[in-house]
Amino acid sequence: AMTEEDIETKRAALAKASRKTVYVISGVSGQGVQPLLHELMKLVEKQTAREAA
Structure with missing residues (x-):
């Protein structure tokens, strides 16, 4: 399991x-x-609206 700090560090880096x-x-x-x-x-x-236009 990852700590909240580890998760946030990895999320920010990605x-x-x-x-x-x-x-x-x-x-x-x-x-x-x-x-x-x-x-x-x-x-x-959004994609459905584009295709319908």
Whole structure:
């Protein structure tokens, strides 16, 4: 298991390297999954609108 500090350090490093938003999720506890799903839904809706135009 990782500490909250370790998680944030790795998240920040990945975000800096990728220049993208990095979502921290846990498959075991489900933590962080809902915010990620909401963002995915926004992307799907945006793409659907583009294809319909």
